[in-house]
Amino acid sequence: MLETLLQGLSSSSIYAVLALGFVVIYKGTKVVNLAHGSVMLLGVYVISLLAPRLGFWPGAVIGILVGAAGAVVIQFMTNAVRSKDHLVMTIMTIGINVMIAAELTHEIGDATVFTGDPWGNRSLSIGGSSFPVSRLMALIVGSVLIGVIFAIFRFTQFGVKLRASAVDAETSSLLGISQRSVSIWSWVIGGGLATVGGIFLAAFPANGLDSGSATLAMSAIPAIIIGGMDSAGGAVLGGLIVGCGEAVARRLIPELAPVLGDSFASVVPFILMLAVLLVRPSGLFGSKVVQRV
Amino acid sequence: MMARSLTLQDVSLRFGGISVLDGVSFTVNPGSIHAVIGPNGAGKSSCFNVISGLYRATAGSVHFGDVDLCRLAPHQIAAQGVGRAFQNIALAPHETVLDNLMVARHRLTRAGMISTALALPSARREAAAHRQRVEEIAIFVGLTDVLRAPAGTLSYGWRKKVELARALATEPDILMLDEPVAGMPAGEKMEIAALIRAIRDALGISVVLVEHDMPMVMSLADHITVLDFGRRIADGTPREVMADFHVIQAYLGTTDAPADELADALNQEVADRA
């Protein structure tokens, strides 16, 4: 029971970090970054190249910066759309994703990408069950990051500007809030968060990432839909629901395995997502989308 | 075609804490031109949206004849013969005027995906018959010369005419016009006003319009309802409404036009009509 809970919490934190990245970008620019997974893989790949030479922490910092920089480049490209239609920009991220994924597939090839994180495959014993240190770190770092993001939203000027622009971009710009800077910084944060999520995804008990791992980030999408795409709190709650739902499903799998199979656990988030979309499309905490016709 | 009245009874509309319409009632008599006027933000467009079924009223009812419109979906309201021309022109710029008008025949035609894909004779006959009818309507509105032109190449005034023609092409019993002459020069306004009169006189269609051009409204409308802050503050013939103290106050309070200028213009229109 405790083990399931801890497992659920730790994978929740990874989902939450990834989901938060999506949400910050969406709040800042109303674009769903479908290239998030590629940005994640890019950052982790850079870490895997640098960490052996510079050590994990310097490598991680640079990798996160590269992820953020890559995200900003994507922002510039989406911003070039003349009509400023958010749906068009979202579709453009699909094209960008194809490009980055192709290049990374070429670079990485069949190899596996390791970050060389300091937690390795050590485990702690908590309440009688063994728990990977890396997952514990995911939980701690994830929670800290979530706290920091919330603090930024509430207490800094940038956070206020971001929230204002999310509610009403036109009025905000009339009030002097630079949409440009809000957009760029939200992508910076999003890209950085993606890389952080990737670091933990690559860590034990997973065995690194490979060229196809970019799609793993897509698993965070149920979290943002369930929580509401423009709600940071929703992203965290969504991450919790998805992570714990998955852990519970995995726990129950041995009983249901003959019928449902092992990979059912990864489908659970999407089934939950469809259910939420049917009942409450804007998510649990998202602002209501007024559909008039 | 039975002559039907459009009746709003105590219609209220709230969005969250904001009251957009508050107990609005009025009746559009069959075959008349009825104007809904008021300062900006008075709730005129919201009124139209409630009638069309785009907004659901929080209280009150809308009846067309004895049909309760509040229970119907927007397309069902259209099927009742309620036509509407929109303020923001909703034409397809790359399609010809004729094709844009043909969309209006949607509720009167039946060809589905399969019969259209197979080009069944029934689908083709239907399209031809309706194309002919649409051309007649285009002639009535004065669009013969531009039928084959892409709608996007026309000037603003012409596009407004196409929008009006399209609403007419749905064969409505009542036509809702949302600011039909906004942004037009005087000459074009008169053309549209004449057209609206012709719609009432020759076609017997009731017309409800939202409009800001006071002189035009005064000379055109048979009956006027005045809204302010979501409430009805006056209702009657143009002469009655103009004399109403509340109306003048509402307008003086929100416009920059000097009081006597406004009063003069109104008096002039009364004189013209007399």
Next chain:
Amino acid sequence: MSDLIWKRSGIALVAVLLLAVPFILENDMLGVAIVCLAYAVAAIGLTVLVGVGGQLSLAHGFFVAVGAYAYTVFGSPKGEHLFGFGLPPLIAAIGAVVVAAFAGLAFSPIARRLGGLYLGMASLALVFIADYVFQRVGALSGGSGGRMVPAFTVGGLQLSGFTKHLWIAGVDFGGMQRLWYLVLIVAVLSAVAALRIVRGRPGQALQLMRDNPAAAAAMGVNIPRAKSGVFVMSSAYAGLAGVLIALQAQTVVPHTFSMTLSLNLLVMIILGGLGSVQGAVVGAVVVNLLPAILDKLGTSGALAFIDPTGVRGMSGGLFSALVFGAAVVLVLIFEPLGLAGLFRRAVRRASITRAG
């Protein structure tokens, strides 16, 4: 020469070339050409859904898979561990399209309530769930090894798979050659049907629904029903494409129909121009042809940076992915109407210079 004569002779030329394809191309490129046309059918369905109807779907590949597997299951005899119904191929094919259409219908309640972005996200769910189902239900999919696809025979004439030798003009007219004509006919008919739909009453209603739902409702368009309708139509097209793909591949494996396929289909219609049937066909041909051509040139050494094995350079597929990703970005920035838009502009400029 008048415009009409140019147009007619152009069409005639293209028709002759298309009919001659099996005599021009070798088996491997012929296979690629068949795949191009098969995906063109899917792309046509998707461009009507996304471009004309304004409904974003990231799961089109799923409906292609439904068609492919339904045909296989309907047409194969019942196996020890495999589902099968042993129906004649023509019935199996029609049944497959119907099943795909029903799948679209089943998804439409979700499609009705959502729009734009949310619909795209919901369709993502479909992809992942389908992935799981295909992996899990081995009796359906034959596991990762795949299943054999029954050959298409109509009235005793076999049109796909391995056939007896039949020599025509020096070419062994085998299954692939015959399949080309079948696919060509199906593609042409699908395109004509789609053009009629887009230009006719359904298409006009969808366009207005996309651009201004309030106005569409005022014209009497039943919006929820229109959304369902276009989903059913595009799913049927996808299913039909699935049947053709299965016939060409002769074995169906789940990973042909992954998320990548859905994204590729989107790329095809964006490059071709959202909403344009002709654009969808061109987009499908380009996206499926380029990797094959690049690989051929790469193996022959003509292009130094292309290497199908990925050792000395990128494979044709990866390089094409780079090109197409960049092309999508450029199209969305500069010419949202894609190749169709560019073509229209070029034609207009040509007719202006000719008139002047």
